[in-house]
Amino acid sequence: MMKIKLSDVNNANGKRYKFAFSAAADKFDFPIEDYRINGTLKVSGTVENTGISYCFKGTIECDKHFICDRCLEEVTEKQVHAFKEVYKEKMSVNEPDVNIFSGDFIDITKLVRDIVVAEQPINNLCKPDCKGLCLKCGTNLNKSECNCDDAAADTRLTVLGKLLEKKIH
Template identity: 30%
Template sequence: MKVNIASILKNEGASMNISGSVNPGEFDFMGSKITFTSPALVTGTIVNIGGTIEISAVITGEFLTQCSRCGKEISQSLSAELFESVENDFSDADPECLVLSGNTLDITGAVEACIFGNIPLKFLCSEECKGLCPVCGTNLNENECNCDTRVYDPRFAIFRNLQKEV
């Protein structure tokens, strides 16, 4: 996402609105597959304050991923706040995040980093998701099975050990 910041670059106190989009596409994140089927929207402002350029924006989007318990494909929404503050000559800007070329500022890297930083580690199709049977793999939301799953649940193992000690 590129923004022409000519109007504020040399004018202290000046600000401008920005709006655009970044499509992070498809990627693996902490064991989950994340797919943005449409670009994430970015709206915000860029301000030149006392020799500092401050970029603040809200990023919103929708992506597909899988329930961490049962593997069902689910749609999740993302809302993240981006804030970057750099010297007005961009000497301290992270080149992975902000790239100034002439009057054109590319904030794609900063937006993507903000999206990655705001994706949860786990997703559930519902709070009540029963997940898959650890023995036979049946989706317990859809079917029941007769496996003795207590053996495989470490929480119950703790109780059993306590009982032995008593």
């Protein structure tokens, strides 16, 4: 789906070619997780034929939809992921980070999917310092304070519990 024609790169000025793709997130076969990548993914950047490899540099823009682990609010987050990847026709033994291609095209569809999945943090948080819910009265502590004494300590314990839970599974 996101295919670069190598002859376009080789014929471009300085063998450096600009690309830009956009495609619906549901075309990427994202795994079922506790979040959804939805809307349109935009991928753009340059690919350069260095003589020994095709070097990609670009960014992926996507929308992530999830429920915050701490405060349970629904969140749609705009994400931008920068990437740099090298493609070669053959990989030598000491180059585990190199991607392999064969033929006249490089298809970066799966690469894009793998980058987006790998970049997701363990926790889904509306913001890094989300204060979460008070366990006693249910107040969203990002929005207002409550009068329960040990609310903050309880919230931290819940988060720790969730972290442990995720590591176990």
